[in-house]
Amino acid sequence: MGAKLSKAFDKAKENKEIKIxxxxxxxxxxxxxxxTVETLTHLNLSRNELRKLPxxxxxxxxxxFLSLFQNQLKELPHEITQLTNxxxxxxxxxxxxxxxxxxxxxxxxxxxDLSYNKLTEVxxxxxxxxxxxxxxxxxxxxxDTIYYRETGKARPPTTTLTNSATTTTTTTPAAATTTSSx
Numbered sequence: 001m002g003a004k005l006s007k008a009f010d011k012a013k014e015n016k017e018i019k020i021x022x023x024x025x026x027x028x029x030x031x032x033x034x035x036t037v038e039t040l041t042h043l044n045l046s047r048n049e050l051r052k053l054p055x056x057x058x059x060x061x062x063x064x065f066l067s068l069f070q071n072q073l074k075e076l077p078h079e080i081t082q083l084t085n086x087x088x089x090x091x092x093x094x095x096x097x098x099x100x101x102x103x104x105x106x107x108x109x110x111x112x113d114l115s116y117n118k119l120t121e122v123x124x125x126x127x128x129x130x131x132x133x134x135x136x137x138x139x140x141x142x143x144d145t146i147y148y149r150e151t152g153k154a155r156p157p158t159t160t161l162t163n164s165a166t167t168t169t170t171t172t173p174a175a176a177t178t179t180s181s182x
Contacts, residue, residue: 006031013037018062023047035059046070046090058082069093069113081105092116 010033012020019042027048035056043060046069053068058079065088073094081102088111096117106112 002029002031006033009033009037012040018042020044030054030057032056038062041065043067053077053080055079061085064088064108066090076100076103078102084108087111089113 005027009031013033013036016039017037018039020037020040021042021044023044024047027045027050030045030050030053032054033056034054035058038059039062040060041062042065043063044065044067046067048071050068050071050073052073052075055077056079057077058081060083062085063083064085066083066086067088067090069090070093073091073096076091076096076099078100081100082105084105085108086106087108089106089109090111090113092113093116096114096119098119099114
């Protein structure tokens with residue numbers, strides 16, 4: 001199905017399609033060229049078997065509607081945060097333990113469904129209070145702490161420039177270390 005799907009995306013790019021509905025097609029993987037159909041405003045990938053999304057999904061900056069309902073997603077690429085025109089995002093019934101850093105960048109979002117995932121209870125509570133509250137929470141340091149704990153990823157060092165030195169701080173769950181250089 002991969003080659004056939006790749007050709008379909010090439011044709012959609014050529015025809016400057018704005019809507020693609022691939023609901024219930026048994027798709028397990030998306031080809032990277034999905035990101036070339038930059039005219040898309042609606043993409044429905046519900047009821048498939050997707051385990052991951054290609055990073056090129058972030059190229060679809062005109063998307064206002066994205067449904068990934070009922071897949072097998074365990075992680076979202078960071079590039080999904082580049083879809084700042086999204087108004088509707090359905091991620092329900094997946095296996096997401098956390099959302100990517102920067103997930104709060106969806107300034108136009110008015111519908112977000114994260115139900116039936118493996119998200120932390122705190123995140124579910126924030127989501128119930130509405131997208132505005134959730135987005136504010138996702139931009140907070142409190143969420144960063146949960147994200148790194150749930151994904152097991154290493155927290156990147158933060159660099160702060162001061163008058164005459166650069167200070168790099170690396171925070172781990174057990175301790176914090178600071179290194180300075182002139």
